Every structure is written in C-alpha cells, then in structure tokens.
Amino acid sequence: MTDIRFNSLPTEQAEAYWAGGQDANGQAPEVHISDGGSVPCRHCQQDVAEGERYLILAHRPFPKAQPYAEIGPIFLHADPCTRYPETAEVPAMFLKRESYLLKGYCRDDRIVYGTGEIVKSREIAEAAAKILGHKRVVYVHVRSSVNNCFSCRVDSR
Numbered sequence: 001m002t003d004i005r006f007n008s009l010p011t012e013q014a015e016a017y018w019a020g021g022q023d024a025n026g027q028a029p030e031v032h033i034s035d036g037g038s039v040p041c042r043h044c045q046q047d048v049a050e051g052e053r054y055l056i057l058a059h060r061p062f063p064k065a066q067p068y069a070e071i072g073p074i075f076l077h078a079d080p081c082t083r084y085p086e087t088a089e090v091p092a093m094f095l096k097r098e099s100y101l102l103k104g105y106c107r108d109d110r111i112v113y114g115t116g117e118i119v120k121s122r123e124i125a126e127a128a129a130k131i132l133g134h135k136r137v138v139y140v141h142v143r144s145s146v147n148n149c150f151s152c153r154v155d156s157r
Helices: 011-018 092-096 121-132
Strands: 004-007 030-033 053-059 072-077 099-105 117-120 139-144 150-156
Touching: 004 121, 011 053, 011 072, 092 121, 099 121, 117 121, 121 139, 121 150
Parallel strands: none
Antiparallel strands: 004 150, 030 053, 053 072, 099 117, 099 139, 139 150
16 A cells, blocks of 8 residues: 555645735635634644634645646634644544545646545545555545535655
8 A cells, every 4th residue: 555645735825824815716815703613724634613713715726727726615724723744644633524535636737537536534545545556646635525625635655
C-alpha cells in the first residue's frame, strides 16, 4: 500500500484569508457565528464550536484556473488555528461523517477519469492509497460526498 499524507489548507493561504484576502471569486470571506452544527475548518480539520466565529469563502485548491479547477465553498475558523499535521492519520473529524468523495488528479491538475469514488469515512486512507497507485495520479482530493466541498488533499509520501 502507498504511504500517504493528508494535507490541509496551507497556513499561508489561511493567513491570507484571516487577513481579509480575497477568495477565488475575488470577494472577502464572510464572517459567521457557528451554531455548533457541521462547520468543518479546512485548516485544523476540526469542527468550529458553537459560538465561535468562522469564515465562509470560495476556494479553488488548484494552482491556476483551468476547466478542471473546481471552485467551491469552504469553512475556516475566523481566528488563527493550528494546521492539521501532515500525517497518514485520517483526521478524526472525517470519521464523524458517513462518506466522502475521492478523486485522483494528474500532474497537470486534471481529473484522472475512473478514479473517482464515494467511500465510507473509515475507508478513506485505503481508498486514497489505491487511487495514488494509479500510474497517472499524483494527488487525491477528499471532498464532501453530499456537497462536493473540498476537505483536503492526499499525497504520496
């Protein structure tokens, strides 16, 4: 099995959003207060607690715009938080949800067709390693299976 690493939103990118930097749609992130529901921060990979401020913003987890560079909403703590470490451990927050969509991408940041699948949360690491074993895949996106929101990137070690 391929040795994998879960990679959350980079701290430099989170810092830009915390400073009011523009999102992928050229807008400042919106500030909201969590009701304690499902508000997953893409930097620390923890749910934003009830009463805490968080940001909603449009995020494009790709280096440049192109037809496969999906843009979608993500949540982020409004105040700085510690980035989830680059580790083979599935973030505990993921295990609170039923399933996720995984998709493999090639060197030019395009979907490798035939690699997308919805998997149970407890199967994310195994499925990501399998997808990364495909000869054209260089990384995998983990996304919400319900809303398609970007959760994190998985790379081979």
